Amino acid sequence: MTDPELRAVISERRQLTKLAYRLLGSLAEAEDVVQETYARWYGLTERQRQAVRTPGAWLTTVAGRICLDLLGSARARREHYVGEWIPEPLPDGPEWFGGQAPADPADRVTLDESISMAFLVVLDSMTPAERVAFVLHDVYRYSFTEIADVVGRTPAACRQLASSARRRVDTSHRPSSATRAELVGKFKHAWETSDIGALIELLDPDAIATADSGGLAPAFLDPIIGGPQIAHTWMQIAARGTKVTLRERTVNGQPGLVAELDGVTVSVYAFDIAQDRITRIWVMRNPEKLRPWAAE
Secondary structure, three states: OOHHHHHHHHOOHHHHHHHHHHHHOOHHHHHHHHHHHHHHHHOOOHHHHHOOOOHHHHHHHHHHHHHHHHHHHHHHHHOOOOOOOOOOOOEOOOOOOOOOOOOOOOOOOOOOHHHOHHHHHHHHOOOHHHHHHHHHHHHOOOOHHHHHHHHOOOHHHHHHHHHHHHOOOOOOOOOOHHHHHHHHHHHHHHHHOOOHHHHHHHEEEEEEEEEEOOOOOOOOOOOEEOHHHHHHHHHHHHHOOOOOEEEEEEEOOEEEEEEEEOOEEEEEEEEEEEOOEEEEEEEEOOHHHOHHHHOO
């Protein structure tokens, strides 16, 4: 393989990692997928590699198939997971965002939206085939013919999969980033000042809070349902007196919070907002999923 061809293959690594993360919700698993994808590429003979017209497409197809297999076994693996499982949060960074504008903003998802915690949680409720077809088509603009090579179904079947998945994704009523940041800032202030009344006002009455510790850190195991219940829980957390520092940070492309203890990130908070109220809070406490924040 010539040097330009080699550089072209290596340059796909970042794109493959972003795709695998969106499909799996785990940076660690995404990196493993990319490693396996390249192992299969270099496992080809020189003649086989030369026969591949578009190495990037070949790599994407293989990575997609590996992700599909992992998604199929994910539910079984999570039966042994302690507490709730939520996607691994990522800090802000140019390597995760940007891309083409949607062809139709009404029903397409942009790359930055596709990394939000709310979007990843919805993806996790889909079947593996729906998830792969939807992400490849609506986020990465792959044709259904190309997607058929990944999921092993006809283009028509892939179109149906993406359509079914799309019905679960609500892209309406998107608050502006400024609105999100303002509400998260108010939540932080109310929490730091133990103002339970202000917290209740910020939370939707039917809000849900979910924590993921994997059994490796203290956290509530079952989701907390209801704004007042969440507010009381957060007051109990504040009353423990642990000297954590709360910082407003970008979490998966959206305004969020990070709790630091002696300079080490111990919790990451992602939020979903609708009609000027916080509707979802996702709390990451599993230290194994906070690895991307260690270098911050």
